[in-house]
Amino acid sequence: MRRTPVDLFDYANSLNFGEVHFKTDAATGLQAIVALHNLSQGPAIGGCRFIEYPSTAEATRDALRLARGMTYKAAISGLPHGGGKAVIMRPANLPPEKRKRLFEVFGEFVDSLGGRYITAKDSGTTVEDINTIRRHTPHALGASPEQGGSGNPSPVTAFGVRRGIEAAARFKLGRESLEGVHIAIQGLGAVGSALAYDLHQLGARLSVADINPETVTRCVRELDATALDVDQIHAIDCDIYAPCALGGAINDTTLPQLRCQIVAGAANNQLLEDRHGLELHNRGILYAPDYAINAGGLINVALEYVGYDRERALAKTSEIYETMLAIFDRASSENLPTDVVADRIVEEKIFGQALR
């Protein structure tokens, strides 16, 4: 595992930053960090995270790491945007009436950056918060449809994951359709359940697992899916394993137990460490790089910036199929892990050279 620099500037430099903006407002308790990783492709888009942090340093590190990820996701998707992220350190016991004022001040902060950063929803923020921010800056996306926003991105993310799965099935299994292909879905939340319904329509055979038994029961009943234990789903003998729950699904414990030919799902940060991509490659398991296959939500929100149109959002998201095939083809011809190839495609575009 690469050592993470302790000093924040050293850490930022190790990620090839960029700029970082801080805002503090004692009256509302707002303590916000906006990290802008790279603006060479256009203004940075990235969600606003609103959770409690043990320290400002931890919050800043999170913003830096997440902003870099957004640069890669936007670039691999061919969007005219850079990567950024906002982190607001959530005050303990914030009363609801103060929350609104806090997001108003945050909206003013975003506006002061003059459109270099475009904010959106992330962990801890709600559509209502985005509506509040939008009253203070035009540089906020993902408001409710009544406010002219694109609304819930999860169905579009699920559609993109389906397109990535179709590309992987074609490349690895030589299948032009998913009819009869056995797919194991881990996590039936907003994305995983939409994906399950979509894949069922396409004739796939499903095995599913979730810590919430209700969603599992519904999939078993409505999609004829097979229910599995949450600690067994990754080890089932199947064609495609689709992690759609938490990060780190591919790790030292799960890797030797995998009996799939493809790993392709919605979850962010599926590889616990970079080296796990190489291990998948060495085992002959095709990996669909997470930030490329799950970019539908970002594509959806990015199109809102130029005037939202659902059909255009779906058409652009559908291109994940071609993006994925390009990654697989190059990985195969250069005998490299697919996650390394995805990073190289982005880095060659942004920095003029591969960084790893």
Ligand SMILES: NC(=O)c1ccc[n+]([C@@H]2O[C@H](COP(=O)([O-])OP(=O)(O)OC[C@H]3O[C@@H](n4cnc5c(N)ncnc54)[C@H](O)[C@@H]3O)[C@@H](O)[C@H]2O)c1
């Ligand atoms: N929502 C989006 O548009 C979007 C976009 C890009 C990436 N993602 C990523 O996709 C993943 C799923 O997102 P979501 O919006 O569906 O989240 P969600 O919270 O709606 O769903 C997650 C599901 O996983 C289940 N789960 C949690 N731990 C589990 C375990 N150990 N085993 C099996 N199931 C477990 C939860 O019960 C829940 O049903 C996350 O990693 C998220 O970061 C989501």
